[in-house]
Amino acid sequence: xxxxxxxxxxxAGCSIKTVSxxxxxxxxxxxxxxxxxxxxIRAVGYVPNLSARRLVQHKAYMLGxxxxxGYSQATSAVLSRIMDIGYEENYDILIxxxxxxxxxxxxxxxxxxxxxxxxxxVSTPPCDTDGFIVDLLTTYKVxxxxxxxFTRTETIPYIAGDDYQGAFAxxxxxxxxxxxxxxFLLGPRxxxxxxxxLYGYRAALDAHRLTANEQxxxxxxxxxxxxxxxxxxxxxxxxxxxxxxxxSDESALxxxxxxxxxxxxxxxxxxxxxYDDFLLSKNIWPGLTTxxxxxxxxxxxxxxxxxxxxxxxxxxxxxxxxxxxxxxRGSTGRINP
Amino acid sequence: xxxxxxxxxxxAGCSIKTVSxxxxxxxxxxxxxxxxxxxxIRAVGYVPNLSARRLVQHKAYMLGxxxxxGYSQATSAVLSRIMDIGYEENYDILIxxxxxxxxxxxxxxxxxxxxxxxxxxVSTPPCDTDGFIVDLLTTYKVxxxxxxxFTRTETIPYIAGDDYQGAFAxxxxxxxxxxxxxxFLLGPRxxxxxxxxLYGYRAALDAHRLTANEQxxxxxxxxxxxxxxxxxxxxxxxxxxxxxxxxSDESALxxxxxxxxxxxxxxxxxxxxxYDDFLLSKNIWPGLTTxxxxxxxxxxxxxxxxxxxxxxxxxxxxxxxxxxxxxxRGSTGRINP
DNA sequence: CTGTTAGCGCTTTCAC
DNA sequence: GTGAAAGCGCTAACAG
Numbered sequence: 001x002x003x004x005x006x007x008x009x010x011x012a013g014c015s016i017k018t019v020s021x022x023x024x025x026x027x028x029x030x031x032x033x034x035x036x037x038x039x040x041i042r043a044v045g046y047v048p049n050l051s052a053r054r055l056v057q058h059k060a061y062m063l064g065x066x067x068x069x070g071y072s073q074a075t076s077a078v079l080s081r082i083m084d085i086g087y088e089e090n091y092d093i094l095i096x097x098x099x100x101x102x103x104x105x106x107x108x109x110x111x112x113x114x115x116x117x118x119x120x121x122v123s124t125p126p127c128d129t130d131g132f133i134v135d136l137l138t139t140y141k142v143x144x145x146x147x148x149x150f151t152r153t154e155t156i157p158y159i160a161g162d163d164y165q166g167a168f169a170x171x172x173x174x175x176x177x178x179x180x181x182x183x184f185l186l187g188p189r190x191x192x193x194x195x196x197x198l199y200g201y202r203a204a205l206d207a208h209r210l211t212a213n214e215q216x217x218x219x220x221x222x223x224x225x226x227x228x229x230x231x232x233x234x235x236x237x238x239x240x241x242x243x244x245x246x247x248s249d250e251s252a253l254x255x256x257x258x259x260x261x262x263x264x265x266x267x268x269x270x271x272x273x274x275y276d277d278f279l280l281s282k283n284i285w286p287g288l289t290t291x292x293x294x295x296x297x298x299x300x301x302x303x304x305x306x307x308x309x310x311x312x313x314x315x316x317x318x319x320x321x322x323x324x325x326x327x328x329r330g331s332t333g334r335i336n337p
Numbered sequence: 338x339x340x341x342x343x344x345x346x347x348x349a350g351c352s353i354k355t356v357s358x359x360x361x362x363x364x365x366x367x368x369x370x371x372x373x374x375x376x377x378i379r380a381v382g383y384v385p386n387l388s389a390r391r392l393v394q395h396k397a398y399m400l401g402x403x404x405x406x407g408y409s410q411a412t413s414a415v416l417s418r419i420m421d422i423g424y425e426e427n428y429d430i431l432i433x434x435x436x437x438x439x440x441x442x443x444x445x446x447x448x449x450x451x452x453x454x455x456x457x458x459v460s461t462p463p464c465d466t467d468g469f470i471v472d473l474l475t476t477y478k479v480x481x482x483x484x485x486x487f488t489r490t491e492t493i494p495y496i497a498g499d500d501y502q503g504a505f506a507x508x509x510x511x512x513x514x515x516x517x518x519x520x521f522l523l524g525p526r527x528x529x530x531x532x533x534x535l536y537g538y539r540a541a542l543d544a545h546r547l548t549a550n551e552q553x554x555x556x557x558x559x560x561x562x563x564x565x566x567x568x569x570x571x572x573x574x575x576x577x578x579x580x581x582x583x584x585s586d587e588s589a590l591x592x593x594x595x596x597x598x599x600x601x602x603x604x605x606x607x608x609x610x611x612y613d614d615f616l617l618s619k620n621i622w623p624g625l626t627t628x629x630x631x632x633x634x635x636x637x638x639x640x641x642x643x644x645x646x647x648x649x650x651x652x653x654x655x656x657x658x659x660x661x662x663x664x665x666r667g668s669t670g671r672i673n674p
Numbered sequence: 675c676t677g678t679t680a681g682c683g684c685t686t687t688c689a690c
Numbered sequence: 691g692t693g694a695a696a697g698c699g700c701t702a703a704c705a706g
Contacts, residue, residue, distance in 0.1 A: 002453060004699055015677045020701060028675050047452035051391035052699035056682050060388070062429070069417035080406035080434035087445060092399070092431055092454075097417035108424060115384035116339060117429075224620045253620045260622040280617055283561045283590045285597040341683055352693045357685065365691050389683035393698050 003044040012040035023048055063091050063306060064118045065299070066098040066109075066127040077279075078296050082303045089307050094118065100130035100190070109133065113140050120310045122147060122302045129190040143309040145302045150192045157309065157318035159302045163193045163275075166291040166324035167200025167245070168207075170273050173289070173326055174243045175208050178335035179271060183241040185220035185230050185251050194222065197247050197275060216241060220251040227254025235262060235270070242271065242335050249274035249281050249290055256284065256331065267333030277327055287329030294322065340381040349377035360385055400428050400643060401455045402636070403435040403446075403464040414616075415633050419640045426644050431455065437467035437527070446470065450477050457647045459484060459639045466527040480646040482639045487529045494646070494655040496639045500530045500612075503628040503661035504537025504582070505544075507610050510626070510663055511580045512545050515672035516608060520578040522557035522567050522588050531559065534584050534612060553578060557588040564591025572599060572607070579608065579672050586611035586618050586627055593621065593668070604670030614664055624666030631659065 005023075009016040014033060021029050022037040029037075040046075054061055063086060079095065086093040096112070099105045112118050113136060120143035123133055129150045137144040146158040174182050184201045187194025202212040218234060220226030227246055231254065234241055246252035252274030256266060264270050266286060274281060274290035281288040301320065308315050342360075346353040351370060358366050359374040366374075377383075391398055400423060416432065423430040433449070436442045449455050450473060457480035460470055466487045474481040483495040511519050521538045524531025539549040555571060557563030564583055568591065571578055583589035589611030593603060601607050603623060611618060611627035618625040638657065645652050 002451065005701095006699080016700080017677060017702095018675090021676090024701085030675070033676090045451065047448065049392070049699050050452060050454055051388050051397070052682090053701075054388035054682095055386070055392050055684085056699080056701050058682075067417075069414045077406045079432055080404075083432060083434050092429070094429055095416055095420060095432060097420050111384060114339065114382065115387060117387055253617070257620060257622045280590070283594060284621060285594045343683080353684080354686090354693055355691090358692090361685085367691070370691090386683050389698090390685075391698095392700085393683080393685045395698075 002049075003046040004049070005046070007044045008037065008040045008046045011044050012037045058116065060117050060119050061091050062094055062118050063303070063310070064094045064096045064112065064121045065303075066096050066121055066123040066133065068099065068124065068127055069097045070099075078299060081296055081300050085300065085303050085307070089311075091119070091307060091310075093303075096121075098123075098127045098133070100126055100128075100132075106132055106136075110136060113137070113142055118142070120144065120306045122299070122306055124148070124299070125193065126150065126188065126191050143306060145306045145309070147298055147302050148193055150190065152319070157305055157315070159298045159305070159320045159322065161193070161293045161298070162321050162323050163196035164200040164203070166275060166293070166326070167197035167247075168204045169200075169324075169326045170245055170275065170289075170291050171201045171204035172208070173328065174245060174271060174273060174332060175204065175210065177243075177271065177332060179241075179243040180210060180335075181216065181239070181241040182243045182245055183216040183218060183230075183234050184245050185218055185222075185227060185247045185255070187220065187222040187247050187251075191222070194247060201245060220247060220254070222248035222251050224250055224254040224257070227251030228258045229254070231255045231258035232262075235259070235264065242269075243273070243332070244270065245273045245275075247275055249276040249278045249288060252281075252288055252290070252331075253284070256288070266331055268336060271332040271335075273332055281327075282329060286331055289329045289332040290327055291324045292327045293324050298322065339386075340383040341386070342383070344381045345374065345377045345383045348381050349374045395453065397454050397456050398428050399431055399455050400640070400647070401431045401433045401449065401458045402640075403433050403458055403460040403470065405436065405461065405464055406434045407436075415636060418633055418637050422637065422640050422644070426648075428456070428644060428647075430640075433458075435460075435464045435470070437463055437465075437469075443469055443473075447473060450474070450479055455479070457481065457643045459636070459643055461485070461636070462530065463487065463525065463527050480643060482643045482646070484635055484639050485530055487527065489656070494642055494652070496635045496642070496657045496659065498530070498630045498635065499658050499660050500533035501537040501540070503612060503630070503663070504534035504584075505541045506537075506661075506663045507582055507612065507626075507628050508538045508541035509545070510665065511582060511608060511610060511669060512541065512547065514580075514608065514669060516578075516580040517547060517672075518553065518576070518578040519580045519582055520553040520555060520567075520571050521582050522555055522559075522564060522584045522592070524557065524559040524584050524588075528559070531584060538582060557584060557591070559585035559588050561587055561591040561594070564588030565595045566591070568592045568595035569599075572596070572601065580610070580669070581607065582610045582612075584612055586613040586615045586625060589618075589625055589627065589668075590621070593625070603668055605673060608669040608672075610669055618664075619666060623668055626666045626669040627664055628661045629664045630661050635659065 005016045008019045124147045149158045205212040218230035220230045277290045277292035342353045345356045462485045486495045542549045555567035557567045614627045614629035
């Protein structure tokens with residue numbers, strides 16, 4: 001059996017409350033006693049029992065990150081950072097899979113909350129699209145920080161990327177390379193990002209007095225298969241686009257695959273631009289031009305914000321918008337004369 | 338304040354012990370009383386408080402998965418499965434980043450264990466290479482299941498892929514396509530997989546009476562950069578290999594990139610074979626021939642095994658070796674005449 | 675500044 | 691079959 005607070009108290013010759021004070025860095029302990037207790041803690045090899053603390057404080061010391069398993073962005077490298085933050089702040093972090101509008105997912109989440117097993121949540125897209133999470137957490141007054149929320153509200157804190165700006169920059173980059181027919185691949189309608197990216201694309205065309213024609217829009221769902229199919233459709237037309245803005249890196253991968261399968265050279269015959277800058281984008285020949293979303297940093301910021309909220313600490317900025325930046329690699333080039 | 342066991346007891350008109358029996362599916366409760374209690378539970382919206390249970394049972398109901406943040410295989414899709422399993426079995430699952438031989442990592446782990454915050458661990462490579470984990474968990478008698486352990490022992494349970502067989506099959510595939518000079522890219526020395534894959538490669542050459550020449554071995558550390566550099570070195574030689582067995586998909590990506598940058602056609606001028614079959618292997622032109630490791634299933638099996646161990650349930654097979662299978666895609670082809 | 679006391683919500687004896 | 695009582699390890703409230 002492990003050492004408890006009583007063992008420490010006995011060893012240090014003081015009461016358990018004093019030990020408790022030392023553990024929690026509370027004031028009103030003389031420096032001498034404090035060091036004495038600290039020595040005792042080391043001597044008996046004491047580590048506080050979190051379950052006891054959790055029970056008495058009605059606090060779970062656990063945070064949930066809601067993730068949609070369909071996307072593969074969340075790698076262990078990304079998660080590593082937030083696990084570290086949690087560790088430092090004494091919170092465990094639970095990765096919680098969530099499918100929007102899926103009753104089992106909802107039940108699990110509701111159970112987690114009603115069972116007081118979590119103190120707060122970070123939601124990542126598209127988990128918050130069904131509104132359930134927001135409603136539930138609001139009802140139970142459980143803090144929530146959204147990453148790229150589907151709908152931004154005035155009250156719920158979020159960390160969001162400026163998809164409009166990012167898409168604008170990407171489209172402008174293609175225009176500046178001389179492209180005039182630039183196709184855009186639409187993402188799922190339940191993602192705010194996909195809507196904003198479309199607007200950014202349109203706005204850039206507008207700004208350069210190019211007409212945004214519906215016929216250069218294709219669905220892709222931001223998936224590989226979607227990008228692949230869309231490209232086949234687009235490139236079999238009489239008039240072909242010279243560039244495709246894929247809307248996401250995953251769909252851009254499909255575009256690249258289809259293009260190469262059709263014997264097209266990238267960027268010679270077709271320029272391709274993605275969005276997200278996921279890990280492999282720079283590792284795929286010829287290097288994918290894309291818009292960098294600092295997803296690691298965003299998740300980190302969201303987690304830090306959530307911890308402050310849960311701890312009841314004051315927060316300056318509750319709603320943060322981050323401007324993404326264009327990363328030019330080999331997949332886009334000047335239009336062939 | 339949420340409903341407690343007392344509220345349920347009061348509502349059902351029985352003692353808290355009876356409620357406890359119902360919750361835990363214990364015998365010695367009349368069917369009528371049981372249904373009555375169940376109704377009461379629903380009526381008051383009772384959810385057991387895990388912290389209280391944890392405290393009294395000296396059990397954390399939490400499992401740790403040790404992951405090396407350097408590799409990016411662990412996507413949310415992979416994790417989703419095990420989180421689900423944990424949920425069903427009433428265990429929370431903590432993803433724990435771990436760098437072998439890193440003192441901070443060690444301290445964190447030791448703290449987690451001595452603080453009784455976890456009931457058991459699954460380790461993934463290369464977390465167990467420094468021996469620390471195995472020692473620590475053995476000392477504290479905390480159950481451990483290893484995935485692809487660095488050294489297999491007779492006592493510690495593991496789920497492992499047969500890297501020797503996999504590499505043998507991959508190499509043989511290349512030989513059967515007519516390749517005679519097949520380079521192999523070495524992985525990190527602290528990975529059992531990389532050693533076994535080398536042996537499998539050699540054995541296949543041997544079996545076909547081809548001499549395994551040291552000169553066709555290059556280091557890659559199983560990384561993109563390693564694969565890239567190795568390929569540049571190999572393809573600048575007087576005599577070039579006609580195929581590269583990259584040892585991992587990540588390094589294979591580097592090979593593909595370098596090859597295409599050098600204007601080589603794949604598989605026309607160079608066949609490329611990877612190992613792991615990570616998510617994107619099939620999405621990268623021209624499709625990566627590789628050896629499929631069922632990492633999701635392995636992690637799932639390991640987690641289920643760990644739960645049985647932690648629950649003290651009997652287990653049939655404690656050490657499982659899975660035979661991987663070759664997946665032939667576009668990156669390998671018959672040698673050019 | 676320090677200690678005593680009373681629980682947190684649950685399971686575990688052990689009587690009935 | 692069922693229940694009363696004790697206590698897990700800790701913190702909160704209040705005395706001293």
